[in-house]
Amino acid sequence: MSKEHANREENYSQWYNDIVIKADLAENSAVRGCMVIKPYGYAIWEKMQAALDKMFKDTGHVNAYFPLFIPKSFLSKEAAHVEGFAKECAVVTHYRLKNDPNGKGVIVDPDAKLDEELIVRPTSETIIWSTYKGWIQSYRDLPLLVNQWANVVRWEMRTRLFLRTTEFLWQEGHTAHATSKEAVEETERMLEVYADFAENFMAIPVIKGVKTANERFAGALETYCIEALMQDGKALQAGTSHFLGQNFAKAFDVKFTSKEGKSDYVWATSWGVSTRLMGALIMTHSDDKGLVLPPKLAPFQVVIVPIYRSDEEYQKVCDAGREIKKDLERFGVLVKLDDRDTQKPGFKFAEHEFRGVPVRIAIGPRDLENGTVEIARRDTLEKEVLHIADLPNKIVHLLEHIQNNLYTRALDFRTANTHTANSWDEFVEMLDGSGGFIQAHWDGTPETEEKIKEMTKATIRCIPLNNKQEAGKCILTGNPSTQRVIFARAY
């Protein structure tokens, strides 16, 4: 390896770790398993938030905010729920520090012990349902369709950047309905919203389905999910929507009076997606050169890099760049003119590739003479010379094309990595090979599911909605089965 090449590789790995993955998007801090989301990464999250928020509003939801702290007693009111979350809660026991009488620093003031400990929310069902009790009396108060954007804390034993951090950002919708039917419809509606967002904004194809009893949310009667396949062949649960039945209404005594004057508990749903989606975005589209962002979520869709020698050229080329920026912005394109004169063009090319900017426009003295620019697309790395006059139209179409291409590419990958196993040996061989989704028969019992998990680490990702019914035999037990389910090793 030449010295120059070696240097580039080192440089590359530094940027990759330091700027793209760990630093600009997040980095582990001194706080256990928590992440710092740097400005560029946060800009991506904001784009995701904006798109999701609009979809929630369009389906009749409103935003609200509930407390970070939950009294410990709230958590014990729903049995399955406490079972699911008790082991991973951060607990506040005191409210004051004082100077250490024995030396330096501060200590927890033992006199400041709370009568009742507070839990830092791992999810907000309990505090929200205790609040809903006061909001709901009549069928006229229903449905109650509320979403909250918040942070939550789950003290997991093992953390993983983006996919399982101690603290994460998310949205959680909590709705209350007069009938079971309406609540199920809401659960399914929000699953559709998530699938729509994943596929049309993130360009990630997902399988919609329901979880098995083993994988269900703590306190839910049914958990719907969208499952995506990452480039390494592992599955990622990208979003969930839960039908909670009357569990929380009963636990928090939330009743309403119907039109007929009868009193009944309300029916509930909850649904959420988190900063884990940023992990999904990275793991679905990135290549060896760094991030690849779908145009709909890129903080900048186009970056203009001026090329010049003299100050005079710099002025001229930047002026031309500003014109192009204005033209493109009239078409709603998000453009950044990278007019830093502290970095060279090659450096900028590489940097914007790392950051996943969908389209790059390079403009130099030669272009000024010819009335052209060089454009390069991030997804295919192809370059093309275009006339400035055609630019806005072509860029708008190119961005649409890139958005579609990313989706198609991911879908092709998933198709190529979705297999059908008809025997145990086949099943194991596929798992140990390239991984991916495996469609196989299962006898429907939690015991078999658990056994397969123990033997292979593969879990049932979901039972797809509208699944094809087909008689078969369970790959493990040989017992009769009516349909294939999706198995995979997962994050």
Add this chain to the structure above:
RNA sequence: CGGGAUGUAGCGUAGUCCGGUCAUCGCGCCUGGUUUGGGACCAGGAGGUCGCAAGUUCGAAUCUUGCCAUCCCGACCA
């Protein structure tokens, strides 16, 4: 919390077995000059409590003990 590994400058690292001019190298950073259509080059320069705390020793990045953190594998999970 169990098993394994690691912790040296902003990042990546050499040195640790065998204690003594060992704090190494690359990237990055700063200054000056030449450069500028794919990650520039030359010259000079700045930057480190060797994870933390005790201990052994004349002497510790190096040995001992404890603690902390990170990564991988389990258990757990959006």
